[in-house]
Amino acid sequence: MKKKLCMLLALLLVVTTLGACGNGAAPASTASASASGGNPTDKTPIKVAVAGPLTGNYSEYGIGFDAACKIMVDKWNKDGGINGRPIELLSYDEKSSTEEGLAIAQLLCGEDNFYGVVGHFSASMAVGTLYTEERVPLISASSSSAGFTGQGDCCFRLNATISTETMGMLECAKTAGKTKLGVVYLNNDWGRNAYDNLKTLLQEKGNEDWEIVDAEEIAGGDMDYNAVISNLNAAGAETAIMFCYYDSVVPFTIKARTVMPDLNIVCGVNCYNDTFLKVGGKDVEGCMAPSVFAAVSDDPDVKYFVDEYKARTTQVPSSLTAQAYDAMGVLLTAIAENNGELDKEAILKSIQNNDYKGVTGSCSFSENRDATRNFSPMVVSNGQWIYY
Amino acid sequence: MFVEQLINGLAIGTIYALVAVGYSLVFGILRLVNFTHSSVYTLGAFMVYVGVEYLHLNIFLAILFSLVTTGFAGVMIDKMGLEPLRKKGASKISAMITTIGLSYIIINCLNIAFGSQIIRFPDLFNYGTFKLLGATIAWQQVIIGAVALILLVALSIFINRTRIGLAMRAVQQEPSAAAINGINVNMIISLTFFLGAASAAIAGTLIASYNQYLRSSMGDIVGLKAFAAAVLGGIGSLPGSVLGGLIIGVSESMAVYKLGGSYIDMVAFSLLFLVLLIRPYGILGRKGSTKV
Amino acid sequence: MILEVKNINTYYENIHALKDVSLEVNEGEIVALIGSNGAGKTTTLSTIIGIKKPKSGEIFFMGKNITQTSTHEIVKMGIGLSPEGRLVFPDLTVEENLRVGAYLRKGAEIDKGYEYVYSLFPRLYERKNQASGTLSGGEQQMLAIGRALMNRPKLLMLDEPSLGLAPNLVIMIFKLIKKIRDMGVTILLIEQNANMSLHIADRGYVLETGCVKLADTAANLRNNEAVKKAYLGG
Numbered sequence A: 001m002k003k004k005l006c007m008l009l010a011l012l013l014v015v016t017t018l019g020a021c022g023n024g025a026a027p028a029s030t031a032s033a034s035a036s037g038g039n040p041t042d043k044t045p046i047k048v049a050v051a052g053p054l055t056g057n058y059s060e061y062g063i064g065f066d067a068a069c070k071i072m073v074d075k076w077n078k079d080g081g082i083n084g085r086p087i088e089l090l091s092y093d094e095k096s097s098t099e100e101g102l103a104i105a106q107l108l109c110g111e112d113n114f115y116g117v118v119g120h121f122s123a124s125m126a127v128g129t130l131y132t133e134e135r136v137p138l139i140s141a142s143s144s145s146a147g148f149t150g151q152g153d154c155c156f157r158l159n160a161t162i163s164t165e166t167m168g169m170l171e172c173a174k175t176a177g178k179t180k181l182g183v184v185y186l187n188n189d190w191g192r193n194a195y196d197n198l199k200t201l202l203q204e205k206g207n208e209d210w211e212i213v214d215a216e217e218i219a220g221g222d223m224d225y226n227a228v229i230s231n232l233n234a235a236g237a238e239t240a241i242m243f244c245y246y247d248s249v250v251p252f253t254i255k256a257r258t259v260m261p262d263l264n265i266v267c268g269v270n271c272y273n274d275t276f277l278k279v280g281g282k283d284v285e286g287c288m289a290p291s292v293f294a295a296v297s298d299d300p301d302v303k304y305f306v307d308e309y310k311a312r313t314t315q316v317p318s319s320l321t322a323q324a325y326d327a328m329g330v331l332l333t334a335i336a337e338n339n340g341e342l343d344k345e346a347i348l349k350s351i352q353n354n355d356y357k358g359v360t361g362s363c364s365f366s367e368n369r370d371a372t373r374n375f376s377p378m379v380v381s382n383g384q385w386i387y388y
Numbered sequence B: 001m002f003v004e005q006l007i008n009g010l011a012i013g014t015i016y017a018l019v020a021v022g023y024s025l026v027f028g029i030l031r032l033v034n035f036t037h038s039s040v041y042t043l044g045a046f047m048v049y050v051g052v053e054y055l056h057l058n059i060f061l062a063i064l065f066s067l068v069t070t071g072f073a074g075v076m077i078d079k080m081g082l083e084p085l086r087k088k089g090a091s092k093i094s095a096m097i098t099t100i101g102l103s104y105i106i107i108n109c110l111n112i113a114f115g116s117q118i119i120r121f122p123d124l125f126n127y128g129t130f131k132l133l134g135a136t137i138a139w140q141q142v143i144i145g146a147v148a149l150i151l152l153v154a155l156s157i158f159i160n161r162t163r164i165g166l167a168m169r170a171v172q173q174e175p176s177a178a179a180i181n182g183i184n185v186n187m188i189i190s191l192t193f194f195l196g197a198a199s200a201a202i203a204g205t206l207i208a209s210y211n212q213y214l215r216s217s218m219g220d221i222v223g224l225k226a227f228a229a230a231v232l233g234g235i236g237s238l239p240g241s242v243l244g245g246l247i248i249g250v251s252e253s254m255a256v257y258k259l260g261g262s263y264i265d266m267v268a269f270s271l272l273f274l275v276l277l278i279r280p281y282g283i284l285g286r287k288g289s290t291k292v
Numbered sequence C: 001m002i003l004e005v006k007n008i009n010t011y012y013e014n015i016h017a018l019k020d021v022s023l024e025v026n027e028g029e030i031v032a033l034i035g036s037n038g039a040g041k042t043t044t045l046s047t048i049i050g051i052k053k054p055k056s057g058e059i060f061f062m063g064k065n066i067t068q069t070s071t072h073e074i075v076k077m078g079i080g081l082s083p084e085g086r087l088v089f090p091d092l093t094v095e096e097n098l099r100v101g102a103y104l105r106k107g108a109e110i111d112k113g114y115e116y117v118y119s120l121f122p123r124l125y126e127r128k129n130q131a132s133g134t135l136s137g138g139e140q141q142m143l144a145i146g147r148a149l150m151n152r153p154k155l156l157m158l159d160e161p162s163l164g165l166a167p168n169l170v171i172m173i174f175k176l177i178k179k180i181r182d183m184g185v186t187i188l189l190i191e192q193n194a195n196m197s198l199h200i201a202d203r204g205y206v207l208e209t210g211c212v213k214l215a216d217t218a219a220n221l222r223n224n225e226a227v228k229k230a231y232l233g234g
Ligand SMILES: Nc1ncnc2c1ncn2[C@@H]1O[C@H](COP(=O)(O)OP(=O)(O)OP(=O)(O)O)[C@@H](O)[C@H]1O
Pocket: C012, C015, C017, C035, C036, C037, C038, C039, C040, C041, C042, C043, C044, C084
């Protein structure tokens, strides 16, 4: 009796392992078949992924990435997918944690029929080498760390580097004709970096067009900004260059409006979002920011994206969200470009050499895989970001 | 510039003072650091928001609504969370941990109900600015400082000049002797929680109106600094709390003026550290018995 | 009978401090409660005034059952206590302490109270604006008694009023106790100084390890051999 039971168990074990092997093997074989032939009758989905924080402190970014990528993938699927094959979007929650992001990357690298990732937020600097080893293209819509693309030749950045963004902010100040700068920067790596970068930029330019009259390091968040504003006022600042997140820019701006009503406030791309406008209300009217994306644009592609995004989320897409949308566009175009030859190296090459025009403008990459971004000065008017 | 920064410091300092008084009141009576205080401060501001936004009350009724509900919440914190512990003779540490836990519960409820984002708050007293000795001063600051100061004076008169205030002081100094003089000690404790919570609610409302926004995390830093102010001035001492609040407010604005804004959160605790080295019971605090 | 204590049992956690204690106090009497350290004298007073609740037994004050009544209500009904260790409010002035004593009184009654207490203790009047924590031990004792009198209690309970006082002050305090009684206040008195207390008392109870061992008139107790030996120094 006991023996029989053992045999039965052993049999069961063999069967299940075989089954598991079979499951694993099947899609792999079709993948190789399609790779070699590009069989038009093959309906196996082509998988791509979006990873970002859907929960936790930075959830608003991840939720935006997720919605934008879905819109792009849906659009492609409506047009018949790639080579007749449907596109499947895998969506992962990075939970605002580096560890979680790394775990997701490992999971994705084990997927079959899988050709690229858009995103990562908290873990951007941790996952690049892994994807590069596995030859999986990673296109970040948000990273601004200098070393991001240096992680490997599979890491692309569809976001401005700090220098480009800062240059955009300086142009805002110049356009407004208020070039005496008071720099307000957050006391973290990013904020200090941005300020150092600004100083270097001005030195390179020979300091002609702009002058830094004051620089204020801030703790951010719910601090009392009056003391900082008094300093700016005394120094005679005309423009405040804000290297901080919108949750500091809004409180700062509200306070500044009372004491320094003429202060021109220039913030970074991260303020190009709906929440900034909503909570800032009348006080953020006149705030400037450089942006690669203008939701108010008449361009039909932009209109399609904005309308679709509004319909799905009731919000206007932010600049970073628009970049995620384009990143997915670049990825899918590159996959489609190779006539169904789903060769990873060929796809990487196509991404590198793309001439994709997206809602954020040209998405071509430099040699070191950073996108050249063209900023336009934007200003808040009647509760909307419009061209200055 | 100096005058301007001094005014900035005094304005925020009176707010710290108003919150610090709440810590002191409860500490004086129960010898307990009430860590729900910062969340009650936040709750107070949110209750005004609820009054205006959801109940469509005018702003004064909304503030009244907040005073009553927040004050009552303060009483409930004691009745439901702390009184049972006192009756069972639990240690001060368990009571303190309870207040930390309750604080998280309150903030989490606010998060669930309103989210963690910035919410705009009505600007109650924005009357522009005026010049004084070459400094630009916002009326807001003057009004906030004045309101807080009037409340502090009123509270001080209440405690020092009224029969109930006398009973509060008696309970503080010798709880066992208070009862045998006919004082209903539990009632006085509830009243103390009510006053502490109501003054926190006013402080929260003033700050929300000063900043013109609120959010569930608004009490985190203010709560800590006000606690530092209370200890700095001598916890349990009303004048001490006021002094501590003003000192911290002014030294913060001076730090921004002379050192830069990132020092703002460090000043309070550095000062606290220094003062406690020299005077372990705070500036106006005394060993053993403490006075409100 | 103004106070009747019937078979009370009081515990501190698992310490059985009072075991079936019964006693009676009649209106206008001075009743002395004597016993050695730890006998349960203070616990008896605490239980009467409701600071400690007995596990069993009943307490009646002027015919009303006050066993489960809260302390401030009992005080309102007319029992006053000058507690062991005085327990004055140290940061309040003398007059503020007296004011707390009159917490349940209003307007003119309070002023009358001050007059009454100051006439009994002229010393307190001289010191009325002094923080009571800085008073001498004897002065604090006067203040504790004065504070208890401010509420015009019908029954005044005194827990060791002469403790730590100089001999001349002890005599003064005992004279005062008689004077207070003559003004119509019933008195329940705890004293280490059994000799003195049995001299001014009408009746007395002897407490030993939580039990009432003897109950008799003061005169009889004074002449009781056992009492003489244990409490009256032979
Ligand atoms: N708070 C307390 N916790 C535990 N035990 C107590 C407490 N108070 C008194 N006791 C105990 O109860 C018993 C009676 O104490 P009580 O204070 O009534 O004595 P007493 O007769 O007043 O003595 P003394 O003359 O020293 O004042 C003692 O054994 C004492 O140790």
